[in-house]
Every structure is written in structure tokens, then in C-alpha cells.
Amino acid sequence: MCGIVGYIGNQKASPILINGLIRLEYRGYDSAGISTIEKNSLSIMKDKGRVKNLYQLEGIDSLTGTVGIAHTRWATHGKPSQENAHPHMDNSKTFSVVHNGIIENYHELRKFLIDHGYTFYSQTDTEIIPNLVHYYYSKDTVSDDLKFLRAFQHACSDFKGSYGIEIICKDYPDQMIVTRKDSPLVIGKGEEENYVSSDIPAILSFTRNFYLLNDFEYAVLSRNAISFYDQELQSIAKEVKHIEWNASSAEKDGYEDFMLKEIYEQPTAIRETIGAKFSESSHCVFDELPFTKEYLATLNRIYIIACGTAMHAGLAGKNTFEKLCKISTEVDVASEFRYRNPLVDEKTLCIFISQSGETADTIAALKLCKEKGAKTLAISNVIGSSITREADYSIYTHAGPEIAVASTKAYTSQVMLITILAIYFAEILECNQNVITPLKKEIMELPKKIEETLTLAKSIQDFSKKIYQEKDMFFLGRGIDETVAKEASLKLKEISYIHSESYPAGELKHGPIALIENDMTVISIITEPNLVEKMISNIQEVITRGAKTLVITNQEIDANLFDRMIKIPETSPFLSPILSIIPLQLLSYYISKEKGLDVDKPRNLAKSVTVE
Ligand code: G6P
Numbered sequence: 323m324c325g326i327v328g329y330i331g332n333q334k335a336s337p338i339l340i341n342g343l344i345r346l347e348y349r350g351y352d353s354a355g356i357s358t359i360e361k362n363s364l365s366i367m368k369d370k371g372r373v374k375n376l377y378q379l380e381g382i383d384s385l386t387g388t389v390g391i392a393h394t395r396w397a398t399h400g401k402p403s404q405e406n407a408h409p410h411m412d413n414s415k416t417f418s419v420v421h422n423g424i425i426e427n428y429h430e431l432r433k434f435l436i437d438h439g440y441t442f443y444s445q446t447d448t449e450i451i452p453n454l455v456h457y458y459y460s461k462d463t464v465s466d467d468l469k470f471l472r473a474f475q476h477a478c479s480d481f482k483g484s485y486g487i488e489i490i491c492k493d494y495p496d497q498m499i500v501t502r503k504d505s506p507l508v509i510g511k512g513e514e515e516n517y518v519s520s521d522i523p524a525i526l527s528f529t530r531n532f533y534l535l536n537d538f539e540y541a542v543l544s545r546n547a548i549s550f551y552d553q554e555l556q557s558i559a560k561e562v563k564h565i566e567w568n569a570s571s572a573e574k575d576g577y578e579d580f581m582l583k584e585i586y587e588q589p590t591a592i593r594e595t596i597g598a599k600f601s602e603s604s605h606c607v608f609d610e611l612p613f614t615k616e617y618l619a620t621l622n623r624i625y626i627i628a629c630g631t632a633m634h635a636g637l638a639g640k641n642t643f644e645k646l647c648k649i650s651t652e653v654d655v656a657s658e659f660r661y662r663n664p665l666v667d668e669k670t671l672c673i674f675i676s677q678s679g680e681t682a683d684t685i686a687a688l689k690l691c692k693e694k695g696a697k698t699l700a701i702s703n704v705i706g707s708s709i710t711r712e713a714d715y716s717i718y719t720h721a722g723p724e725i726a727v728a729s730t731k732a733y734t735s736q737v738m739l740i741t742i743l744a745i746y747f748a749e750i751l752e753c754n755q756n757v758i759t760p761l762k763k764e765i766m767e768l769p770k771k772i773e774e775t776l777t778l779a780k781s782i783q784d785f786s787k788k789i790y791q792e793k794d795m796f797f798l799g800r801g802i803d804e805t806v807a808k809e810a811s812l813k814l815k816e817i818s819y820i821h822s823e824s825y826p827a828g829e830l831k832h833g834p835i836a837l838i839e840n841d842m843t844v845i846s847i848i849t850e851p852n853l854v855e856k857m858i859s860n861i862q863e864v865i866t867r868g869a870k871t872l873v874i875t876n877q878e879i880d881a882n883l884f885d886r887m888i889k890i891p892e893t894s895p896f897l898s899p900i901l902s903i904i905p906l907q908l909l910s911y912y913i914s915k916e917k918g919l920d921v922d923k924p925r926n927l928a929k930s931v932t933v934e
Contacts, residue, residue: 326520330389336382340377347373348923348930350397353395355408355409357390370403399428417456417489422485423933435450451487458472470494470497474501502535506680511531514545514546580725585911611746625652625666626651637805667695677721683931728924733903741896771901786912786913792843795823799827799846799847800827800853800857801853803857806898807846807847814913818919827856846872870885871886
């Protein structure tokens with residue numbers, strides 16, 4: 323986690339850096355800080371808490387440096403405090419560093435440095451970086467253009483763990499050096515100015531031309547040039563990538579919060595994700611995939627591996643792969659999958675879903691599957707993200723930048739894309755043609771149905787006013803609706819801090835029903851036609867025990883059976899998760915607003931989890 327930004331150019335660096343930090347706050351907001359080169363000395367200003375504390379610091383306006391680095395922190399080593407905030411300097415105040423990741427062997431390196439006379443002022447792993455660079459720098463007797471880079475590379479070769487690092491040096495006032503390993507970092511190319519950031523949206527208003535750095539590579543930025551080096555400091559060439567996202571897609575555009583904007587962007591996100599992959603009369607096309615009937619027919623299973631909301635999208639994928647393609651599919655949380663010695667071999671297809679493409683556990687699970695000989699396929703929203711560079715094949719959701727920590731449009735786009743992928747497989751395998759034709763028709767109609775579902779917002783907002791003070795809630799479903807219950811419950815926890823459980827409705831009576839109390843809210847999803855009666859019986863069981871009930875359904879059910887029923891448009895059961903989650907995203911959003919919480923930046927969370 324953590325967000326880093328860098329600027330080198332002819333403008334005052336501090337406003338540009340702070341602007342970038344504000345956009346990166348979703349990556350952590352325990353502290354924020356910037357460091358600039360001011361008349362041959364390094365300045366540092368930092369504070370605990372949000373970026374707004376930083377720009378209220380006295381003296382921040384007087385920074386005039388045109389080269390600088392900045393950081394917003396999600397604390398790992400060392401509690402959130404001013405002294406643990408980045409940037410960190412070495413003892414001689416020659417180097418200033420920001421870091422995203424964890425230096426796992428920092429205890430050892432810290433001891434080494436203490437033994438060599440260095441003093442530490444924070445509890446962070448990061449503080450060893452500038453000091454170790456200084457250690458090597460002071461030992462190098464050759465003073466040339468590359469001395470700074472050599473010392474930095476020497477220090478980095480000692481690190482174990484993950485890092486995205488920006489470093490500036492007072493002796494090289496016209497340079498900034500960056501490197502990465504398993505942590506995201508992009509370089510933006512401008513006109514006589516260059517940028518660095520943890521992600522593209524943070525600097526999208528300045529440039530749409532980017533360079534992507536691979537693990538262990540270095541970039542040396544000056545105002546007019548960017549030079550790239552490999553691990554051994556051999557010069558390498560890189561191609562600039564032009565990003566199509568427009569700058570306003572990373573702005574709130576009149577919405578109160580990014581989350582609300584992103585909920586409303588779902589019709590477009592789904593339309594863009596469907597793209598031109600098929601028409602009602604033509605087969606699905608994924609030019610980037612090589613799969614043949616022989617390969618798919620010999621698969622022993624598909625594994626879908628992801629974290630958080632992306633894992634919930636994987637659950638919808640399991641349902642579709644098994645029903646449509648008759649391929650046994652398992653879904654696992656990346657952090658568990660890695661350590662269970664999974665049954666993966668060359669006959670397993672492993673699919674990894676990650677909005678950011680940077681989730682550390684998902685990337686590590688992917689590497690494991692490659693070692694075991696499986697083919698790997700990444701589904702990501704970010705072109706060029708780490709996961710897409712590791713995987714054998716990649717396909718993309720086209721949701722546009724998702725800024726709010728709680729995922730909404732990325733989830734529905736992931737469900738959409740994995741459904742189209744399953745159709746593609748089924749077409750190759752020549753199974754279920756009778757189901758596929760009407761399903762394709764339904765897909766084409768989906769964006770309109772999402773628009774229709776969004777018109778329910780007002781009545782959901784009214785309902786949220788009745789329940790926002792609750793302490794506990796239950797979400798129930800059966801079949802595909804149970805996977806939506808999981809995602810709805812996660813959304814509520816994340817942004818409203820209300821404890822909630824999701825449960826398969828039929829399983830409730832085997833324990834959790836003991837928790838149902840008078841007036842507790844139980845929310846149920848009913849879209850599986852063959853499970854309507856069973857669901858109604860389960861809901862009766864909680865009504866009998868005093869629960870208030872809300873039902874989200876696309877079925878013809880007597881509304882009088884429940885306290886509140888919300889009717890969503892009918893669609894194919896393969897697509898229903900995309901529609902039934904929308905009222906529940908809105909419900910979580912409005913409950914959070916009613917409670918006066920920060921919807922986009924819920925406490926303790928970060929959007930991109932780049933630590934294991
Ligand atoms: C974090 C975010 C979630 C997200 C999960 C996986 O926990 O808060 O919203 O679903 O990471 O992220 P990914 O980028 O891999 O989809």
C-alpha cells in the first residue's frame with residue numbers, strides 16, 4: 323500500500339505533489355509528507371493523518387523547489403506518527419526517500435548501520451534506505467555522473483522484500499531516481515518535466531504518456547530526459563505507452579463522492595467491457611487468447627484466485643464456468659491458496675482477478691501456479707499492471723479508473739468479463755448453444771437494465787434512513803444470490819462499519835439463527851427462479867424471530883410478505899449478480915452517508931494491497 327508521487331520540472335513541485343497525493347489517498351492515509359530540493363539542501367515537511375494536514379502546515383507555501391518526492395502512508399512498520407511519516411532522510415541529510423512496500427530484512431540492515439555509527443529516529447523499515455545509500459555513497463571514491471545511481475543500486479541489491487522507491491540527493495539537484503520490486507510505480511513523461519506515481523490516475527491530469535518499470539529496473543529522471551537501467555546498471559531502452567483514459571475519469575465530476583460516481587458509471591463500464599467481443603449472431607472473440615478445443619477439453623479444473631471483491635466476482639465466474647462449460651471450477655482467496663499446496667498442474671487453468679493488478683497475494687499466487695506448470699490468465703482493470711505482466715495471458719475490464727476504496731464498477735465489470743469468457747469457452751467446446759444465444763441477447767440489454775436499476779436510488783436512500791443506526795445485519799441468498807450476499811455484506815462492513823454476516827439461507831438454521839433478535843435487519847436476495855419458495859420459507863424463519871426483512875428480487879413475489887421489497891429488472895441468472903448488487907451498493911453508500919462517514923476512504927483500509 324502507500325502512495326508515492328514525484329516531480330521534476332520547472333514548476334514549483336509542492337502543489338503538484340500534493341495534488342498527486344490527494345488522488346493517491348485511497349492507498350493509505352495514516353500520514354503524508356513531501357521533500358523538495360531547496361537551494362542545494364533537502365527540505366522535508368510531513369504530518370500524521372490526511373494530506374489536508376500536510377497542506378495546512380506552516381511554511382509549506384514557501385517551498386520553491388522544482389524537484390520533489392511525496393508519500394501518503396498506510397502504516398506497516400511503526401505506528402502512524404509524525405516521525406514515522408515519509409519522506410525519510412539519512413543522518414547527513416544528503417538523501418531523501420519515499421517508499422511503498424516492506425524491506426523484510428531491515429532488522430539486519432539496521433543493525434549493520436547502527437554498528438557503523440548511524441542513528442535511527444523512526445521505527446520504520448524505510449529509514450534504512452537513505453542511510454544505506456549514504457553508506458555506499460561515502461565509500462565510493464569516484465565522483466562522476468553515476469555515483470548517486472551506483473550507491474542507490476548497491477543499497478537496493480541488499481534489500482529483501484517489496485519496494486517502490488523514489489530518492490533525491492542534494493548533491494544531484496537535477497535528478498530523481500526511482501526503482502521498484504513487486505510494488506507499483508509508473509513514470510509520466512511531460513514536456514520539460516517528468517512525473518512518478520504509484521498509479522496512472524494520480525498524474526493523468528498532467529500527462530497521458532507513461533513508461534512502465536519492471537522489477538529491479540532503475541529510472542533516472544531529469545527535466546528533459548529519462549534514462550533506464552537494468553539491475554546491473556546496463557542502459558536499456560523503453561517504449562512510451564499512451565493511455566486512453568481521459569483526465570475527467572479520475573475526477574468527481576459533480577458527484578459528492580467517487581463511490582457514488584462509480585456506482586453511476588456502471589452502465590458505461592459494462593458497455594465498454596462488452597465492447598465488440600461478440601454480436602448476437604457471431605461467436606465471442608478474444609484475440610489475445612490462444613485456447614483451443616483440445617486444450618480446454620483436457621483441463622482438470624479452472625482455479626479462480628483473487629482477494630476481496632474480486633474474489634466475489636470469481637464466485638460468479640465459478641457458477642458460469644461450471645454450468646455453461648461443464649468445467650469444474652474452484653475459487654480461492656489468494657492469501658490462503660498460496661499456502662495450501664494447491665492441486666495445480668499443467669492441466670489446470672488459473673485465472674487471477676485483480677482490479678488494480680497489484681495485489682501482492684494475488685501476484686504471489688500467480689507466480690506459484692506458473693511454477694507448477696499451469697497456464698495463467700489475468701483479468702485486470704489496469705493496462706500494464708504487475709499481474710498482467712506476470713501472467714501468460716491478460717484480458718481487461720474497461721471500467722475506467724476506480725478511485726473509491728470500496729469497489730463497485732470494477733466488480734460488476736469483472737462479473738461481466740468472466741461471463742463473456744465462459745461463453746467464449748463454451749463456444750469453443752461447442753456446449754450449451756441453446757443457452758448462449760439468449761444469454762448474449764441479455765448481455766446486450768444489460769446496460770439499459772442497470773440504468774433502470776439505478777433509478778431505485780431515492781427509495782433506497784429513504785430506507786437507509788430507517789436502518790443506519792443498526793449494529794448488526796444479515797444478508798441471505800441461495801445459489802448465485804449467496805455470492806451477491808457476500809459482496810453486499812463486505813460493502814456494508816467496509817464503508818458503514820456495521821457488523822454484518824452473509825449466509826446461505828438454508829444454512830442459517832444450523833447456528834447463526836441464534837443471533838437473530840427482535841428488529842434486526844435481514845436482507846435477502848432472490849433471483850434464482852427454482853429457489854424462490856425455499857428462500858421465502860427461510861425468510862419466514864427469521865420473521866418469526868422478530869427480524870425486519872428487505873428483499874431484493876426480480877421474481878414475481880407478494881411484497882406483503884416482507885417489510886420492504888425492491889424489484890429489479892429480470893435478466894438471465896448468469897447476469898443477475900450485476901443487477902442485484904446495485905441496490906445493495908447504494909444501500910451501503912447511503913447508510914455510510916447517513917452516519918456521516920468518509921465513504922471513499924473508510925478507516926483502516928487501502929484500495930491497493932501491495933503487502934502480503
Ligand atoms: C482491497 C480493496 C478491495 C479489493 C481488494 C482486491 O481489499 O479494498 O476493494 O477488492 O483489495 O483488490 P484488487 O485490486 O486485487 O482487485
